Amino acid sequence: MRTWFITGANRGLGLEIALAALEAGDNVIATARNPQQIGEAPEGFADRLHTIPLDVTDRAAVDEAVGAAIARFGRIDVLVNNAGYGQLGAFEEIAPETVSRQFATNVFGVFDVTRAVLPVMRAQRSGHIITISSIAGMQGFEGSSIYCAAKHAVSGWSEGLAREVAPFGIKVTCVYPGRFRTDFLDGSSVRYGDFAIEDYAEASARHRQALDANNHRQIGDPRKFAALMLALVGAEEAPVWLATGSDAYAIFANKSAALADNIEQWKETILSTDF
Template sequence: MNRTWLITGASRGLGNGIARAALAAGHNLVLGARNLEALEPLATEAPARVLAVSLDVTDEVAVAAAVDQAVQRFGRLDVLVNNAGYGQLAPFEENSPSDAERQFGTNLFGVFNLCRAALPVMRKQRSGHIFNISSIAGVAGMGGAALYCASKFAVEGFSESLAQEVAGFGIKVTVVAPGGFRTDFLDASSASYGNLHLQDYAEFTARIRAGSAANNHRQKGDPLKLGEALVTLAASEQPPLHFAAGSDAFEIITGKLERMKAEVERWQALSFSTDSNF
């Protein structure tokens, strides 16, 4: 079945891989990115099925315009992929309040903006599928990425709640937790580090940066294969609410669930002691 997809952050990385997979599967695409020129290769590959739009997900006017253009061009909007985002790294204390605001502005409020614009269209259709791209860092906290983890944990909680609210309209929600994928996520063009350098964190920060540099462009994940997986999920009658993307993501998530279960069970008696006696 031919569907219309709107993908944010489609110029590179995961968004580009998802776009290429959806295009190969025969779908119509509305591709959003701040750098419109970077979308030209995909737009020229299938001009009848691809609409490239300049899109900053923090700009509510631009977001509404992108959704309107999707409907005007293709008549409907079936799949929304909220992929745009970046990593604000370094320990929490080395990031400023403005760093936190920018991180949440893109990674969380950008998701809100797209959902706010797309949901009326999907409700009217009584169908649709929203993919919110979270991260393994949205399931398991990671030192040196407190703000990034916080923004992605919020995406996870939002997605779980939204899924319950819109299910009655035939709209499905899947929150995707990718592990390490071979993109430029850890490059200076994507990752951002706080500028409040504190001596107490110097050794820790150096270790985090060295690990990131050593792993950069050596990750297991293939963005195109992730795209193919999302195409499969979009065609499913009963897609999952949670999708772990990559063997590393699967291992981290299942490991955390096991540890968390053991921890809460260890303190079960104290937990129950807080109940009222009447």
Template sequence: MKTQKVWFITGASRGFGLEIAKAALAEGDRVVATVRSQPAQLAAILDNHPDLSVVPMDVTQEAQVQAAVQQGITRFGRIDVLVNNAGYGMVTAIEEATDAETRKQYDTNVFGLLNVTRAVLPYLRQQKSGRVINISSLFSYDAVPGWGLYGSTKFAVEGISKGLAIELAPLGIHVTAVAPGLFSTDFLSTDSYVAAKTIINDYQATVGPMRSGADALHGNQPGDPKKFAQVVLQLANTEHPPLHLPVGKDTIAMYQNNAARMAEEIEAWLPVATSTDHDHHIAA
């Protein structure tokens, strides 16, 4: 018989977060779904399900995060699966983004994820069980003009996930960084990403197409978000989940192409890269 799990999902108002919440409820699990505003609206979308608790929470506000996690514990008694999904994209050349714009991007995508993870982990450690599923991106595997800054936040998510996995494994807690490719969510709609206010003409050839191309691509993405939600459900229920999971043929291709280029570059520079030991050093 399947054991009922309690999920804590950030950014659940739409996109992946909403689909994961729907899938978990359909599976018979309980869900704490967090939104920045209008919790009643999300509750209505999810049919005011009896196993659902919608909690207002901004991941960048640590006190709100602590209170939301406590509210979830009070309602359901435990948390089994944390899904760090909240985040947004920014189209910009790296030079164009101001300090404030850059910090805001990191505050949500990186420091917000850390706020939620710190708030949930004491309960998972006490249980000696649980799953942390961090939503990364295909942009965490390679750089794309205009998305380099956003991608860097997802590189950070991958690195944080790797460190967490090593630290939490002895405590019975599994960590997976899931990197979706382009899915037909509203991530590429103008409501879900921002553009830096400054535009430098020298970047027109590289970043320019991305400024206009994101809207054009919206609605034509290959991935089905409902199928992605099923992948996340599988991760939560498998005994040995992977640490890194690229999802989507486009993500797989990006990972493979980047890995091949890196290997080729390292091989070409191997004599230089291995030339820096002291002359008297004796290899073991």
């Protein structure tokens, strides 16, 4: 029996992962700003589900939540860094303080939760840290530059962290979901720019209309995503990068080809800077 610590577990992918872990017979620490949204534990699971209110931007609350998890179940085997939201809009239309809030949740919140959990996993000499990035962590998209920046940040961090903690038996996987049919594009999960600039008006309107049209019509199945996370944790070997969804596969394949083309096209220039 494993113990999962999941942030942002009140809805979407986080909630589906929590339910899948419970159905697999595992313990779940489900955290969220509003844990009451998680609802009652499914019948027979109450003794294995512990909900905790948690704002990942509150470091003291993070430490308290991890302490409560250990007090309840004695260990943490899987950390799922899922809490976050989408700050969309053109870069120039987003205020500096809004950028800071995006990074406080999507980046520094991830760092702080992981920092609190790592001593537990090091003592166990085992554990798996799963951070939910996005296809926006692999490719930049117009109208999403700040969100892309935050997701690229946790992607690069995951790669470095994986090397640092491997000697302690801890696995690290950065997951890059494509578009899954959750409420991510609802007003409760996504935010747009703070002010409008005429030069961006047409492109911004087009981008928002496209996202609105795709809301709750996304190709990805959240339950299948959750099942994949269970399989990932059960695998003997874990990848550092894991794309999920056919659209994510296409993004990875195109990025890989573009990088290969880039280094070959600019090879002579790239190599010319050595002594």
